[in-house]
Amino acid sequence: MTGIGDDPTGCRARDPDDLVGRVRPYTITGGRTRTAGIDLPVEALLQRTERGERALPAARMERRRILELTVEPLSVAEVTARVGVHLGVARVLLGDLAAEELVVVHRPPSTEGTNQLDLALLERVLDSLRAL
Amino acid sequence: MAPEPDEIVPIPVKIIVAGGFGVGKTTFVGTVSEILPLTTEAPLTEMSRGVDDAGRRTGKTATTVAMDFGRITLGADLVLYLFGTPGQARFQFMWDDLVRGAIGAVVLIDTERLADSFDAVDYFERLGMPFVVAVNTFDGIRRHRLADVREALALAETIPLGYCDARDRASTRDTLIGLVQHALLQATT
Numbered sequence: 001m002t003g004i005g006d007d008p009t010g011c012r013a014r015d016p017d018d019l020v021g022r023v024r025p026y027t028i029t030g031g032r033t034r035t036a037g038i039d040l041p042v043e044a045l046l047q048r049t050e051r052g053e054r055a056l057p058a059a060r061m062e063r064r065r066i067l068e069l070t071v072e073p074l075s076v077a078e079v080t081a082r083v084g085v086h087l088g089v090a091r092v093l094l095g096d097l098a099a100e101e102l103v104v105v106h107r108p109p110s111t112e113g114t115n116q117l118d119l120a121l122l123e124r125v126l127d128s129l130r131a132l
Numbered sequence: 133m134a135p136e137p138d139e140i141v142p143i144p145v146k147i148i149v150a151g152g153f154g155v156g157k158t159t160f161v162g163t164v165s166e167i168l169p170l171t172t173e174a175p176l177t178e179m180s181r182g183v184d185d186a187g188r189r190t191g192k193t194a195t196t197v198a199m200d201f202g203r204i205t206l207g208a209d210l211v212l213y214l215f216g217t218p219g220q221a222r223f224q225f226m227w228d229d230l231v232r233g234a235i236g237a238v239v240l241i242d243t244e245r246l247a248d249s250f251d252a253v254d255y256f257e258r259l260g261m262p263f264v265v266a267v268n269t270f271d272g273i274r275r276h277r278l279a280d281v282r283e284a285l286a287l288a289e290t291i292p293l294g295y296c297d298a299r300d301r302a303s304t305r306d307t308l309i310g311l312v313q314h315a316l317l318q319a320t321t
Contacts, residue, residue, distance in 0.1 A: 043145070043215075043233075044144065045144050045211075047141065073141050073142065075213060077199075077201045077213065077215070078201075078203075081170035081171060081201075086174060088174065108233050121143070121145065122316050124206070124207075124210060125210065125212060125312050126309065126313060126316065128207055128210060128212075129204075129309050130309060132305055
């Protein structure tokens with residue numbers, strides 16, 4: 001477990017005002033700043049599972065908000081912005097929910113192997129943009 | 133409303149919009165996005181702190197860096213996200229995470245502050261990630277010849293360079309099309 005003082009993200013408190021803003025985000029995550037091995041690129045789509053739906057009534061605060069929002073597929077970035085937390089915090093929370101199988105993560109194809117998007121996908125993006 | 137069990141989950145793809153503060157990234161993203169640009173904040177590292185930006189000259193050091201993003205639905209099974217990110221090297225800790233798996237990047241530049249774009253150009257060059265450079269014509273006026281801009285940026289002939297009016301939907305869309313075309317070309321050669 002990582003304490004605030006040796007926070008690898010470097011978001012350390014500087015002044016009293018700051019302290020509120022700095023400490024609070026990672027209090028939500030129990031002080032953790034890393035997810036447990038779940039890859040969550042900013043564009044990955046999250047959707048709550050049936051189990052997540054069942055867990056909703058008992059869920060509190062940010063977890064509840066995430067489970068409410070992910071009734072339809074929503075990106076990590078959108079969830080982060082709408083819940084109003086830092087990206088690092090959101091990733092920890094989402095990693096937990098994914099590990100508990102309350103949300104399912106749909107990753108873009110490119111992050112599951114090479115860094116290269118396949119040509120057919122690029123061509124589809126191109127055609128769709130032209131049709132806009 | 134409960135999700136349909138066999139509902140199609142779209143494939144998410146992304147394009148990065150990089151550039152200096154105040155260059156029009158948020159405008160660019162907002163012009164083509166179907167949602168109002170949302171902002172996600174990431175904490176700044178110690179190293180990256182300390183310099184203010186064009187929109188926030190308050191004298192108080194920012195402790196987070198904002199990342200704008202927008203969304204374009206490209207059909208039932210494909211969705212494109214645009215991420216606007218500050219273009220200075222001190223934000224590089226963010227880029228490595230952000231650019232992973234991206235189609236490519238649009239480096240938006242202001243010819244009055246060309247140096248603000250050097251870091252982003254260097255970064256995408258080194259990474260080998262497809263990118264295009266777009267000169268934002270803030271007031272519709274093209275102040276510099278593209279050949280001069282290319283020379284000042286020491287930009288290879290192979291990198292597409294063009295004008296873009298970040299306020300204009302067709303213009304921003306065309307810039308994105310140019311990038312995807314370039315990415316396709318780069319992938320096949």
